[in-house]
Amino acid sequence: MKWSVLTLVAADEQGIVAAVSQKLYENNCQLAEASMMRLGANFAIMLRVSHPDDCNLKEILAPLTEKMHLHIHIDNDVAEKSSAPEPDVNITVYGADRAGIVAKTTGALAEAGLNIIDLETAVAGSDAEPIYIMSLEGNATQGIEKLQKAVDELAADFDIRLSEIETLRA
Amino acid sequence: MSIKEILTYPNEALKNISTEVEAVDDEILQFIRDLEETRQSGPGAVGIAAPQVDVHKRIVIVDVSNMRKPVDNHGHMIMINPEIIHWEGMAKGREGCLSVPDFTGNVIRAEKIKLRYMDEHSQQHEIESTGFEARAIQHELDHLDGLLFLDRLVSRRTDLFERKVYKK
Structure with a gap:
């Protein structure tokens, strides 16, 4: 196989x-x-x-x-299985739709150690005033604090929120 | 003491409905010690339910007092015949289960619950639990009714936005 x-x-x-x-x-x-x-x-x-x-x-x-x-x-011939990385952080961003929102946010977040596992974006709002919504999950490979700092800086330009994911193991 | 084997899905026994414990005798106490030892032998489980080791009695153990990031908790709880009597709020969170290896998924649970249970000394308790501990309790109690978190999965696209708290 x-x-x-x-x-x-x-x-x-x-x-x-x-x-x-x-x-x-x-x-x-x-x-x-x-x-x-x-x-x-x-x-x-x-x-x-x-x-x-x-x-x-x-x-x-x-x-x-x-x-x-x-x-x-x-x-063809991709790896059979790798165990899925567990996200430890969820970040949502929304703002008036404009070019560069994804590049700017993900760039700053990558620099602060974010490894994105899952990302979704959508355009909503009216035709005249579209808004852009992005939701992502990932790993804070350099710690949550550093990532939070990057989020706080981005908050000057976008509505952005970080929440930690604490997976229940039961 | 002994470590019991954990049943994993698709073992049908996980779907059984557990029966009430009538009296806490030596056999039950011994079983509780084994259940606790089994919980601790695994990879950091914050809870375990009797049916996970193929004993279909209404007994669960929950302990979220040792989290990396501390959460509100009632310490180590052995719950016999537990019953949730009040639910409030909703929250989405990620869950995994010893009985479903190598998978985690999002589940919506009540944010705050009130419940009654009996401890291993046959003392009755009524407590209020919130957040992560409430989630763990709901996850374990589901096992007593033959439910797994897989029965309650929601799409990763389902989001519950945090309600803003407006300052007066």
């Missing part, structure tokens, strides 16, 4: 997930982690898939890529 990461993007329509997963199942592939989301009017799926050594994912999915106009990208 080998592991690959599949990325599929298409104009959103009903049944993409079902069609893709059915095709993979029929060809003895198994899904591990998957993330699927709408990006504007597009639908995007990323999946980590195990499959027999001689299986060609591109060929298997060819009928669908044509029918559903899926754009497909495959990374």
Whole structure:
């Protein structure tokens, strides 16, 4: 068995997930982690898939890529498993939509030791006055204090909040 | 004393509903010592419930007094026949479980609870618990009713924004 990461993007329509997963199942592939989301009017799926050594994912999915106009990208021979890093901090940012909000905040946070594990952003508000919202989880690799300091400095420009994640182990 | 084996999902026994303890006898006391030893043998668990070691009685242990960052707590609690009698507020937090190795996820719990339980000396208690300790208690009590945190997972996209406290 080998592991690959599949990325599929298409104009959103009903049944993409079902069609893709059915095709993979029929060809003895198994899904591990998957993330699927709408990006504007597009639908995007990323999946980590195990499959027999001689299986060609591109060929298997060819009928669908044509029918559903899926754009497909495959990374072969990825690592089988790595234990997921546990986030210890959650940061939310929102502000009037403007260029550079993600670059500026994540740049300063990376410098203060943030390793991002999960990030989501959205544009909301009215067309005339859009707002940008970002929520991320990660590890404060150089300690929470240093990260908090960076957040406090960014707070001059954005509404930004850091909260610690204390995972319950029970 | 002995360390018991921890049941892990998909073991169906985790779905059993536990029965009330009628009297705290020597056998129960011995079991509580074993349960505590089992809790401490694992990787820093703040709680454990009897059904996790395949004993389907309403007994849990919770102790959040040794957190890296201290939280409000009632110390080490052995709870027999515990019952939550009041819930208040909601908070999202990340949970993991000895019975579900290698996975953590977000769960919404009441922020503040009132509960009744009996300790190992058959003394009745009624306490109010908040925050992290309340979360741990709710997590453990779920085990007594055959529920895992997997039954209560919410999407990572679900956010509960902190309510702002307005100053007068």
